[in-house]
Amino acid sequence: MKSIKFLHKWLSLLVALQLLIWLGSGLFFNLMDHNKARGNEYRIKAVDLTVIEPARLLSISDILKQQTQPVNSVKQIELLDQPYYLLNHHLGLYKHFYNEHTLINAYTGERIIIDAVMAKAIASRTYSGNNHVSSIVKSSPPVDDFPKEQNTAWQVNFSDDLNTSVYVDASSGRLVGHSNDDKRFADFFFMLHFMDYGSIGSFNNWQIIVFALFTLVFCLTGFIWVIELLRKGRYRLG
Amino acid sequence: MSLHRQSRKYHKWLMLFVGLQFVIWSVTGAYMVIFDIDYIHGDSLVTDKQTFLKSEQIHYSIAQLYTDHPNAKGLELSTLLGAAVYRFNDGKIKYLLSADTGKSLSPINEDYAVLIAKHQYMHDKVTIKQISLIAENPPFELSARYLPVWRIDFDEFASPSFYISVQTGELVTKRHTFWRLFDWMFSFHVMDYVEEDPSNKLLLVFAVLSFVASMFGIVLTYFRVFKQNKQSGNKKLRVRKCA
Numbered sequence: 001m002k003s004i005k006f007l008h009k010w011l012s013l014l015v016a017l018q019l020l021i022w023l024g025s026g027l028f029f030n031l032m033d034h035n036k037a038r039g040n041e042y043r044i045k046a047v048d049l050t051v052i053e054p055a056r057l058l059s060i061s062d063i064l065k066q067q068t069q070p071v072n073s074v075k076q077i078e079l080l081d082q083p084y085y086l087l088n089h090h091l092g093l094y095k096h097f098y099n100e101h102t103l104i105n106a107y108t109g110e111r112i113i114i115d116a117v118m119a120k121a122i123a124s125r126t127y128s129g130n131n132h133v134s135s136i137v138k139s140s141p142p143v144d145d146f147p148k149e150q151n152t153a154w155q156v157n158f159s160d161d162l163n164t165s166v167y168v169d170a171s172s173g174r175l176v177g178h179s180n181d182d183k184r185f186a187d188f189f190f191m192l193h194f195m196d197y198g199s200i201g202s203f204n205n206w207q208i209i210v211f212a213l214f215t216l217v218f219c220l221t222g223f224i225w226v227i228e229l230l231r232k233g234r235y236r237l238g
Numbered sequence: 239m240s241l242h243r244q245s246r247k248y249h250k251w252l253m254l255f256v257g258l259q260f261v262i263w264s265v266t267g268a269y270m271v272i273f274d275i276d277y278i279h280g281d282s283l284v285t286d287k288q289t290f291l292k293s294e295q296i297h298y299s300i301a302q303l304y305t306d307h308p309n310a311k312g313l314e315l316s317t318l319l320g321a322a323v324y325r326f327n328d329g330k331i332k333y334l335l336s337a338d339t340g341k342s343l344s345p346i347n348e349d350y351a352v353l354i355a356k357h358q359y360m361h362d363k364v365t366i367k368q369i370s371l372i373a374e375n376p377p378f379e380l381s382a383r384y385l386p387v388w389r390i391d392f393d394e395f396a397s398p399s400f401y402i403s404v405q406t407g408e409l410v411t412k413r414h415t416f417w418r419l420f421d422w423m424f425s426f427h428v429m430d431y432v433e434e435d436p437s438n439k440l441l442l443v444f445a446v447l448s449f450v451a452s453m454f455g456i457v458l459t460y461f462r463v464f465k466q467n468k469q470s471g472n473k474k475l476r477v478r479k480c481a
Binding site: 020031057070209 | 250251253254257258260261263264265267268270271272273274275281284286288289290291292293294296299300301302303304305308313314315316317438441442445446448449452453455456458459462463
């Protein structure tokens with residue numbers, strides 16, 4: 001029992017601050033507005049009323065023949081009321097993993113590279129705020145707002161009350177997501193809770209593993225102490 | 239009562255109530271940070287094969303497909319066990335068509351599902367323990383939107399299961415022992431014992447009490463670590479006895 005108490009005392013010194021951070025940030029997650037924390041205050045579903053004219057669609061066989069890179073899959077997508085073929089050359093396990101695409105106009109066969117103007121238009125369709133764009137930046141991964149995203153994205157910044165940023169995958173036109181000051185505020189607490197000081201969007205880092213193990217011993221010794229006090233009849237009312 | 243003695247009293251009593259949850263938090267927290275999340279999500283169970291389309295595989299054109307299915311949405315041409323296939327939705331119905339003939343390939347039968355599962359599995363040689371068709375009442379680990387599915391259980395380390403959509407032949411999700419455990423750990427970590435309570439008042443109460451209990455703990459640390467060293471040997475002995 002002496003060593004249990006010794007460990008508990010000295011470990012408390014080591015983990016005290018982090019334990020308070022964990023409890024405090026945990027409390028924050030419990031109380032925060034989960035809808036705000038998602039960063040989707042001004043996000044709307046892009047309305048696309050494209051009616052496909054089958055006769056105008058180019059043959060995918062012919063498109064494949066023209067490619068110099070091998071193709072995993074071809075998606076028929078709509079961007080800004082225009083049908084496209086989205087060719088995948090490198091398929092990641094998930095959409096946010098590294099992928100390589102070619103975007104081709106499905107009626108004309110023209111190869112499209114998504115530029116700032118197009119990215120802005122795509123982003124605006126998913127946005128319901130004041131729609132004043134302050135800047136458009138091409139961002140290479142990782143970006144702070146979406147640390148797990150591995151693809152280059154256009155960051156379209158709106159000058160609204162929440163400093164909304166909309167991210168559009170530069171090679172596919174896929175909406176990566178919306179972020180704003182509410183989400184960034186919540187993300188700060190996640191960073192603290194996960195000890196993710198490098199902001200890599202992960203809780204599997206060495207510093208948290210070390211602290212988790214110390215805290216585990218700390219809590220176990222404390223628990224044994226409580227049992228010991230109970231056994232010795234130290235919990236007396238009055 | 240001195241601050242030291244008061245803190246000891248409150249720390250002792252509060253920990254009687256929240257101490258077990260501290261152990262649960264630290265055990266579940268340690269589990270979640272130690273196991274790599276990508277491993278937990280079963281990323282190492284599936285191959286990352288790149289299977290390429292060949293133009294001569296496609297005899298049923300996309301124009302023909304849209305003529306036959308004018309309401310097709312989310313259309314994708316890809317491969318399934320090397321064959322070119324179209325997948326799309328029409329309303330709530332999901333389609334899987336051969337890009338060679340335009341004929342429907344779904345519903346996927348058991349043998350086909352097993353072939354797909356084996357093809358996607360990381361290792362070439364794999365033994366299958368059990369195959370089951372789930373059309374309703376999905377297990378906890380499977381979202382109802384994927385139904386109906388084939389569940390393929392592998393006789394491998396950590397009991398991996400693949401869920402193959404009957405309608406599309408896609409691997410919709412996967413699970414293994416460590417992921418299943420992770421889900422449990424997470425539930426215990428956020429004290430998700432009462433599913434009907436989305437605001438989770440239980441967690442709130444425990445978090446507040448724990449915070450207060452910890453503050454008293456910090457006071458104790460201060461007295462025992464920093465103050466004690468300045469005290470005489472006799473006093474030191476007395477404090478220890480009182481603990």
